[in-house]
Amino acid sequence: MNIHSITIEVAHANDVHAAESFYRDALRLADRVAVRVATRPSSGFRGFAPSLILEQPGDVDAAFARALSAGARALKPAAKSLWGYGGSLLAPDGTAWQIASANKTATGEATGKVERVVLLLGVDDFKASKSFYQEHGLTVAKSFGTKYAEFDTGAIQLALYKRAALAKQVGMDATGTGSHRLAVGADGAFIDPDGYAWVVDDTALTADTTR
Structure with a gap:
């Protein structure tokens, strides 16, 4: 089963355009991230964190700069670690993102790839x-x-992590309630044990799960 896209929900209709612009211009993921209005409330950590893996450390710095200029807030500034170079931020819509490169130091020019x-x-x-x-x-x-x-899921890879550990990794408190505000656009539709909704297209509603 392949994941083709993810749909992130925003609180109000007037937030849609700004969120679309953020994912199109700051993170350059218009082909993989869609936005729609939430139908259920959410607070705190939503339980998930997409990771944008780029080629060079310079690409990470450039993406961070674009995101912060577009209204994101740094959770963990980009830095070297055992696994590479990267950090995390909170998008204007409240989604935690990781941005990283497997390269600790530049092996070539930043390409944005x-x-x-x-x-x-x-x-x-x-x-x-x-x-x-x-x-x-x-x-x-x-x-x-x-x-x-x-897991091997095509254009967007799926990974599982313990919730509390993931919150700590991105620099957030693990507390959160309500909807995940996420729909996973894939080849099949179901709700997983933690309430994450997988949909064949992005018109179906996300699950309302108390976390």
Whole structure:
């Protein structure tokens, strides 16, 4: 099963244009991220964090600069780490994003090339969620015990992480209630054990789940 896009919900109709502009111009993901108006309330950490993986550290810095200029707020400024170079930010619509490069130092000129987008879903019962997705035909591409699992899902890769650990990773309090304000546009439709909604197209409603 492939993920073709994600749809992020915003609080009000007058927020749609600004959010579309943010994902089109700041993150340059208009082909993979859609926006619509929320039908259910949400507060705090929404449980997920898409990751934008770029080619060079300079690309990360450029994307951060565009995002901050467009109204995002830095959660963790970009810095070197064991796994590369990157940080996290809160988009104007309230979605936590990670922006990173596997390269700690530049290996070439910054190109703006998006290497991949990974949709990190925070889950309460890692083992149960991993089994659920395997039962729905998703193939595990990477797995690190009961902490992280990544699936081969095409244009946008799915990864599972424990909810509290994901919140800590992006620099947010794990507390949150209401809708995830996320719909995963894929080849099939279902609701997973944590209330994340998968839809065949982006017109279906997201789940209302208390977290």
